[in-house]
Amino acid sequence: MGHNDLELLTEIVIPELGKTLYMVALSTLLSTILGFGLAILLVITDENGLSPNRLFYQALDTIINIVRSFPFIILIVALIPFTRLIVGTSIGFNAAIVPLVIAGSSFITRIIESSLKEVDNGLIEAAKSFGASNFQIIFKIMITEAIPSIVSGITFAIILLLGATAMAGAVGAGGLGMVAITYGYQVFNDTVMYGTVIVLIIIVQIIQTTGNLLYRKLS
């Protein structure tokens, strides 16, 4: 092939690994913050919620469904003008954060929403009878009860976002997924292709194990 494969692995994989981790970490953080906000809004305005508002719920619900329907690569391209507005450019790993957060938060919103809905209604009724405010019910009761399930769901979402960063390479964001495809698969370099996959397997293992540990600690 003309290259020392081991050299390739260290010269390319390490910097791209850094970009991947940065993209996953930042997009997860922002998606979770946004996701929490949106999920709480959904749960409150749901017909069985603390402050039902059918119109609002339907609108938000529909928007989230629409975002989730987009194949990620198309979402990236469709969001280019918006990305440019926020980040100032449509290329690079910072620009990739925009579609990652849009897709990630739509997914995480659903996760948190369903976790919150699982909370025992009895607890909520009891809290209401003690005169707890909506704010207290949401933050002291619902979220606290739902935390283990939310942690577990976010672990899942992180791994999905990791997969999504592979496509962020299309906008010049780099990342391990792009390396596996354009330095491995497409040039028939199995060492790079599988080498990168092994690194990704290790990362996913770490994420999943950490998630499981946190779940147990918090339950």
Next chain:
Amino acid sequence: MKKIIIIFMSLLLLITLAGCSSQENSKENGSQTQAKKETIVIGTTSYFIDVVEYAKKEFEKTSDYELKIKVFDDIVQPNVALAEGSIDCNFYQHLPYLKAYNQNRDGNLVAYSDNGISCTFGVYSEKITSLDQLKKGDKVGIASDPSARTRCLKTLEHHGLIELREGIEFPSKRDITKNYKGLDIVEMNRSNTIVASLMDLDVGVTYGIHMLLADKDPASAIVWDSKESLRKFADILVVREEDKQAQWAKKLEEALISDSTAEFMREQFPGVYVRTN
């Protein structure tokens, strides 16, 4: 609750069965038509669809075959499909890539001949009008897939902006030994993002066809790749070794590089395709 699960699973099963049977139907139809006319399946990628569709008409008139077009969104699969026999030929790659495929995957795919269609290729910009205006740190968008990336880097080298390590079949950013203007080379998706993000780049190196498909002017390149490059990276018709002498391959190639196809390309896609024969 149980009812809902049963209904849901039944629906999934029904959809799966419907999908299977429609595939079997088309297989049956295929073997029925085989009695009167055989079907040749050609694999191609998105930027040749129109040309192949046009050539299909001519091919079906001059031969006893029907042409079925299968579109791939991947640059490796059309060769894999050809090697395994699920398609009969493909038209999407240049000779260097075919060679690399054969070398690395023990393939025996062959180019039907030296004739082909080359896509014009240039350096485009929405910010500058001459390469002299490039400064340190300017962003140069190049394709990330190795097939087009090679051509991008060779173009930059041809115009004296960089030097590449010798002997690398498909160079990448890493193989730039000299970067005379200290340019920031960004590897990205060749079609939709280089063109869609042209305003965020200082220059983008890509195919005229991608510019045309994005409603931009393919003739507006600041500079073009070299004539040798145009020839070297022409896309050719590829078949399995045993079909090298096939009549249908001869007719198909004739249709692809015919004068009427060339006329069609000139009219519908001005400045984008160049016949190399």
